[in-house]
Amino acid sequence: MADFSIVIPFRHGAEYAWSALLSCRLASRRFNSEIIICLDRPSDDQRSLLEAQIKRAGVVVNLIVNTGAGISSAINSAIDASTSELIVRHDIDDIMMPRRLQFCMELFDAGAEFAFGSALRFPKVKRISVPDSLWSARQRALHECPFIHPGSAFLKNSLKEVGGYDPYFDGVEDFDLWSRVLWSDHIIKTDQRLHVLYRRHRKQFTRTRDSHYTNLRRIEIFERNRVSTLRDE
Secondary structure, three states, rough: OOOOOEEEEEOOOOOHHHHHHHHHHHOOOOOOOOEOOOOOOOOHHHHHHHHHHHHHOOOEEEEEOOOOHOOOOOOOHHHHHOOOOOOEOOOOOOOOOOOHHHHHHHHHOOOOEEEEEEEEEEOOOOEEOOOOEEEHHHHOOOOOOOOHHHHEEEHHHHHHHOOOOOHHHHOHHHHHHHHHHHOOOOOEEEEEEEEEEEOOOOOOHHHHHHHHHHHHHHHHHHHHHHHHHHHOO
């Protein structure tokens, strides 16, 4: 059984895969980690390039095919295929910091069921810090997603207890999940240390998704969070 399962959904962005996978390899030098990439209907060219980049990075990857359709289904499929209870989210176009898995292990050892670290966006540099308390995270969730998805890690069983990723919210699937987690009884730990370099580019999924659909789903999440906040007052 692996210490960590690093799960990566993939449709496009294979040109960035070498640096992403090499960073996972370096972060795993003190741990027995597995990398699971779930193919979510990539083009033949993208799949061929991905396989070449995997070989170039010199990493062992469990390459699986999405049993459904869409990014939520891809992430769920990768998690189902994992052998570790400790799940680390990553993306094919981001770079894992060398000590990220060490930071995650410290958070899990401290009792975390869901752990979130800060990120540094590039090439236009901006630090993306996580909220420093549950209250501030809930307040941020009233107007934006409080966490960055490639900086997240969680226990597999805890994820299943809150329902996993919901395909209905594809495009804002992480915001939906974190909002459910924030108003649950699960233990959340945040870490101001940098866990990931978050790449912004024109082909990024967040820039190519159907904005009308995702805006409607986002409004649903905002309203749900507002009701949850009023209920807690």
